[in-house]
Amino acid sequence: MALVTSSLFLALSMILSSEGQDLLDPCLSSHRMQQLMDSESNLLKFLNQTFSDRAKLSGESHYEKLSRSASRFLAVLPENNNDVVDPLRTFLGIKRFLSYYGKFFTHKKDKDVFGAVQRSLEKQKMKYPDKASLGYSIDAILRLMTAYDLDFDGMENSSGVSLSSEDKKNIMQRAKEFGLEAKGSGNGKKFIEKKSRHQVTDTDMTKYNNLCRLSRHNSYTPDNRLSCSYAKGLSGLAVWKQEVLSRDPYIAVFYDVITKREATSIMNTGAKILEGSGVMGKNKTSLLHHRLSASSWLWDNHTDTTLNLSRRVEEITSLRTEFRDHGTLAEPFQIVNYGLGGHYFPHMDYHLQHVIDAQYGVLENSGDRLATFMYYLSDVKEGGATVFPELSVAIFPVKLSAVFWYNFKIDGERDTRTLHGACPVMGGQKWIATKWIRQLSGGLSSTCELSETPPPFFR
Ligand SMILES: O=C(O)CCC(=O)C(=O)O
Numbered sequence: 139m140a141l142v143t144s145s146l147f148l149a150l151s152m153i154l155s156s157e158g159q160d161l162l163d164p165c166l167s168s169h170r171m172q173q174l175m176d177s178e179s180n181l182l183k184f185l186n187q188t189f190s191d192r193a194k195l196s197g198e199s200h201y202e203k204l205s206r207s208a209s210r211f212l213a214v215l216p217e218n219n220n221d222v223v224d225p226l227r228t229f230l231g232i233k234r235f236l237s238y239y240g241k242f243f244t245h246k247k248d249k250d251v252f253g254a255v256q257r258s259l260e261k262q263k264m265k266y267p268d269k270a271s272l273g274y275s276i277d278a279i280l281r282l283m284t285a286y287d288l289d290f291d292g293m294e295n296s297s298g299v300s301l302s303s304e305d306k307k308n309i310m311q312r313a314k315e316f317g318l319e320a321k322g323s324g325n326g327k328k329f330i331e332k333k334s335r336h337q338v339t340d341t342d343m344t345k346y347n348n349l350c351r352l353s354r355h356n357s358y359t360p361d362n363r364l365s366c367s368y369a370k371g372l373s374g375l376a377v378w379k380q381e382v383l384s385r386d387p388y389i390a391v392f393y394d395v396i397t398k399r400e401a402t403s404i405m406n407t408g409a410k411i412l413e414g415s416g417v418m419g420k421n422k423t424s425l426l427h428h429r430l431s432a433s434s435w436l437w438d439n440h441t442d443t444t445l446n447l448s449r450r451v452e453e454i455t456s457l458r459t460e461f462r463d464h465g466t467l468a469e470p471f472q473i474v475n476y477g478l479g480g481h482y483f484p485h486m487d488y489h490l491q492h493v494i495d496a497q498y499g500v501l502e503n504s505g506d507r508l509a510t511f512m513y514y515l516s517d518v519k520e521g522g523a524t525v526f527p528e529l530s531v532a533i534f535p536v537k538l539s540a541v542f543w544y545n546f547k548i549d550g551e552r553d554t555r556t557l558h559g560a561c562p563v564m565g566g567q568k569w570i571a572t573k574w575i576r577q578l579s580g581g582l583s584s585t586c587e588l589s590e591t592p593p594p595f596f597r
Pocket residue numbers: 482487522523524525558559560561570572
């Protein structure tokens with residue numbers, strides 16, 4: 139029996155195996171969540187086989203029952219798991235892992251089976267979903283309902299699945315705990331934040347939500363100062379499609395600046411070492427936590443792709459990105475995969491004075507984040523825009539494009555208008571790769587003339 143179980147375990151771990159670092163709650167990364175849901179049918183096959191072997195050997199009816207249950211769950215498994223990163227489907231998925239499959243492991247004698255499953259997931263640096271995961275998935279539903287002004291009907295229509303009245307009761311209970319105001323009744327129920335608990339002003343939060351609610355097709359305000367053009371790179375050889383979304387401060391999107399192969403390569407490399415970047419509180423503020431995603435850092439010399447992509451940032455921006463131990467010109471790439479309803483509330487990329495004061499020396503040698511260059515590695519099915527509340531700019535991710543902006547004014551002052559955030563991801567996956575370019579890259583003490591003229595590259 140041990141042999142059969144261990145060979146099945148081997149099969150299961152091969153299906154689930156990958157390298158990584160910390161154990162991650164699957165809710166923090168939609169990539170991990172997809173892997174978890176993809177492994178569901180294998181998990182049930184494993185349980186079915188293991189319990190059927192044990193039934194044969196021990197003759198215990200308990201194992202026969204468990205084996206039959208596993209095969210019953212397998213038979214009714216949702217067919218299409220492609221969109222499990224959709225919040226309602228994921229919530230129901232986590233519930234299956236926790237409540238239904240959890241029942242397979244309640245018996246003391248079957249703890250070893252749970253151990254085998256856990257170890258398989260650990261190979262992927264992922265923890266078996268627990269109560270906290272269920273809580274996060276409910277938080278994601280509430281965050282999406284409040285951010286996108288959706289009622290239960292709207293959520294169900296967008297997911298194509300229905301929640302039971304028990305599920306809705308649980309969601310309403312959690313909303314109450316968060317102090318959200320409930321409006322409407324039945325499936326028309328919506329939740330509203332009575333009082334903003336964010337780090338930015340209520341006005342900026344309202345603008346952020348309003349921009350997030352735009353759609354890809356109505357996100358632009360006609361403005362004749364804006365332009366679409368071809369732009370030449372630093373070497374003069376390469377040409378980019380450039381869309382200027384704001385002239386002051388300068389924000390531009392470049393299209394087709396990374397190949398599909400490069401995007402896949404950097405995502406795969408980053409995926410292996412994802413760690414939680416969300417601040418997941420156990421307390422009642424977790425719905426409103428500032429950021430929910432998983433991320434990893436890749437130095438330019440990590441692979442040929444990272445090196446090429448860093449050089450491309452130089453080519454496009456005319457700013458140098460060489461990494462140095464002391465006096466670096468730029469930071470390593472930060473690869474981010476957003477989690478369930480993953481978002482990043484409005485923030486600045488430069489360091490705030492109290493952070494600099496608290497971490498004396500943090501910006502020594504290389505200065506602050508002069509500019510941000512962000513590759514969009516995936517399209518996002520719904521939601522997930524990058525928005526600038528002060529500038530009324532919303533950028534809906536287009537795979538293989540990139541956005542670039544300066545965080546400082548030409549006179550070296552921090553530009554508060556660059557406040558920006560990432561809207562919650564409603565469906566699909568969002569992957570980005572960000573390169574923050576330090577002030578040293580542009581010359582620490584600005585030698586630029588104080589004029590409104592944009593840098594040469596953008597004219
Ligand atoms: O994901 C986005 O659209 C924005 C990300 C961002 O603001 C950041 O990583 O600082």
